[in-house]
Amino acid sequence: MAEPGTHTAGGRQAGRRRGAPVCRHCRHFRNDADYLEAVLPGLQVMGSARASVRAEDGICVRHQLYLSARCSCAGFER
Amino acid sequence: MTEKKKDDVELTPTEAEWDEEADDLRVGHVGWKELWLKEDWWAIWVGLGIVLVAVAFFLNDASIRWIAIKPARWExxxxxxxxxxxxxxxxxxxxxxxxxxxxxxxKAMGYRLGEFIPSFVFVFVFSILIFMVGAWTHAHHYNLEPPxxxxxxxxxISNLIGLPRWMDTGFRVEFYIKIGIVLLGATLPFTLIVWAGPVAIVQASIVSIATFxxxxxxxxxxxxxxxxxxxxxxxxxxxxxxxxxxxxxxVxxxxxxxxxxxxxxxxxxxVMIFFLPLVSRALGLHAGIAGAWVGTSEFADAAGFAAAQAYGSLAENLPGIQGTQDDAVWAFTLMKVVGRDIWIGIWAFVLALISTLKWERKAGQEPNPAEIWWRFPKFVIGFVLASIIITLISKGYSFAEYNKVVKPELVGPVKTLRTWAFIFCFFSIGLTTRFRELAAAGIRPFTAxxxxxxxxxLLGFVLSVVVFSGYWSHLSHG
Known part of the structure; x- marks a missing residue:
């Protein structure tokens, strides 16, 4: 697993496995659509957090990154 | 301004406010739930639903024309x-x-109806007024195009008066524009997509890669x-x-x-919503050529449709500009949707690969190629299906019969509903553009x-007006 703060893209199935140590299951990850539209100024003007192109991306509030829900790092906390 | 939080994580005031519900802000794997949670799919359900209802009426010698009402020309x-x-x-x-x-x-996407309904009433009432202004016989002389x-x-309204934040629930720019694009598919012959699509892809790819x-x-x-x-x-x-x-x-x-x-x-x-039609008008560009230029050089679908529709409207109402509104909107759509939008998944996958293998150097952590599908703008499926459906329905009609029967009874009403969806969108762009709330960009990002x-x-202009002008000025014959 990568060192803390260095997020990697995650393996092919890592993101889907229930409870896998990827961002989607981490307490520092936020990918709720309303939340993203509130904290990313202007996203709603000509875009949307409910668009397919966003996939399941979100914000890691610990490392202040915007990244895929399938990423992982050593700082994972459930 | 930031606030200190536990774990030494710095949160903005907005983040801190939301963080009270931190556990609810993590959404698990969406999977097939995307079908009812993402607006791309809802644009398909709503847009294709309208098209199918219109087709059902048409096949039973009826029409949805009665409900697809729009302001008449007035002096x-x-x-x-x-x-x-x-x-x-x-x-x-x-x-x-x-x-x-x-x-x-x-409701399915998780909004509160108590917020959406009054907000949409507001949008609809103003949209009637905006459509009426556009129907004034002298509107085009004063550049009062509805978009x-x-x-x-x-x-x-949003920058001088201000509206309550909860009203944003009804100002869904992307939702409205995607529905409009699916409905637009019903007015765009599939044969035209096949004929001009490859040219659009070539032109858009040249400009996209050079710009990137x-x-x-x-x-x-x-x-x-x-x-x-x-x-x-x-x-x-x-x-x-x-x-x-x-x-x-x-990345x-x-x-x-x-x-x-x-x-x-x-x-x-x-800036481009106003700049591109103005320059096109000054140069007297054909509507199709201007539409292609807008499609190459505008940065967002919604903004591009506003520019293309505005110029198309000028072409239909002012002397000296060749082509029709359909030419402008079709060329724009082919260039933007077919030439640029549908490739976003590939861009994302390639850049994720570069980010992981070159920038971060983490071998064995390659991104999943399925990312191309996850990020695919699904509403395009509805756009293509709508085009195929109407093209098949129209197949048995001669050109004269098409203009006499299919156009007024089937395609025309769908086009009117598309125009309404676009006006909801254009008005919503204005209502959500609050300049003082946008993030500061900084001089270096601005320069880049x-x-x-x-x-x-410049490249978009050369390719649209010089290199491929023959295609874009002959779309109606394609």
Whole structure:
């Protein structure tokens, strides 16, 4: 697993496995659509957090990154 | 301004406010739930639903024309008012139709109906007024095109008066534009997509790659983080805010990178809504050629449709401009949707690969190629299906029969409903563009992005007006 703060893209199935140590299951990850539209100024003007192109991306509030829900790092906390 | 939180994590006031519900802010794997949670799919359900209902009526010797009402041309205000009063039941029926289908969709996507309904009433009432202004016989002499009026009026309201934040629930720019694009598919012959699509892909690819590389390497030269360079590049080269947000996630950008790119996309997109039609008008460009240029050089779908529709309207109403509104909108759609939007998944996958293997050097952690599908703008499926359905229905009719029967009874009403969806969208752009709330971009990102804008606009002009002009000025015959 990568060192803390260095997020990697995650393996092919890592993101889907229930409870896998990827961002989607981490307490520092936020990918709720309303939340993203509130904290990313202007996203709603000509875009949307409910668009397919966003996939399941979100914000890691610990490392202040915007990244895929399938990423992982050593700082994972459930 | 930031606030200290536990774990030494610094949160903005907005983040801190939301963080009270931190556990609810993590959404698990969406999977097939995307079918009812994402607006791309709802654009398909609503748009294709309308098309199928229109087809069902048509095949039973009826039409949805009654409910697809729009303001008639008027010279004096009294004429506009009497038309509206005479057709009030139709306007009410259309309002109820939009309200019901939108309410089902937004409820499924998790919005509060108590917020959406009053907000949409506001949008609808102003949309009638905007459409009426556009129907004034002298509107075109004063540049009072509905898209531009909607945009300016919305920006005046949001920036000078201000509306409660909860009303944003009804100002869903992307939702409305995607429904409009699916409905547009029903008015665009599939044969035209096949004929001009490859040209659009070639032209758009040349401009997209040149613009991306210009922005990325300028950003790198100016010492910016390469993830910010890639995010800015995708915003300018592929599909605006959607491109920026997709690439920011794919490369794992810093949280502040996406808002910087979003600010620059919005500012330049709004400038281009006015700039491209103005220059096209000054040069007397054919509507199809101008539409292709807008499709190559605008940064967001919604903004581009506003520019293309406005110029198409000028072409139909002012002497000296060749082509029709269909030419402008079709060329724009082919270039933007077929030439640029649908490739966002590939851009995201390639940049995620580069980010993981070259920037971060983490072998064995390759991104999943399925990302191309996850990020695919699904509403395009509805756009293509709508085009195929109407093309098949029209197949058995001669050109004369098509103009006499299919156009007024089937395609025309769908086109009218599309225009309404676009006006909801254009007005919503204005209502959500609050300049003081946009993130500060900084001079270096501005310089990098603007360099790309210059390359994009010039290259787009040369390809549309010189290299491929033969295609874009003959779309109606394609």
């Amino acid at each position: 004096h205000l009294g004429q506009a008012l009497s038309h509206f009063i005479d057709h009030l039941p139709q306007y009410l029926a259309m309002f109820v139709m939009w309200l019901v289908v939108f309410s089902v969709a937004v 531009l009026v909607a945009l300016v009026l919305g920006m005046l 590389l210009t922005i990325y390497f300028t950003a790198k030269k100016l010492g910016l983080d390469r993830r910010l360079g890639a995010t800015l590049g995708a915003g300018g080269a592929v599909c605006g805010v959607s491109g920026a947000i997709a690439i920011a996630g794919a 794992g950008a810093r949280k502040e990178h996406a808002p910087i790119a979003i600010t620059l996309v919005i500012l330049w997109a709004i 992005f603007t360099t790309g804008v210059v390359v994009n606009v």
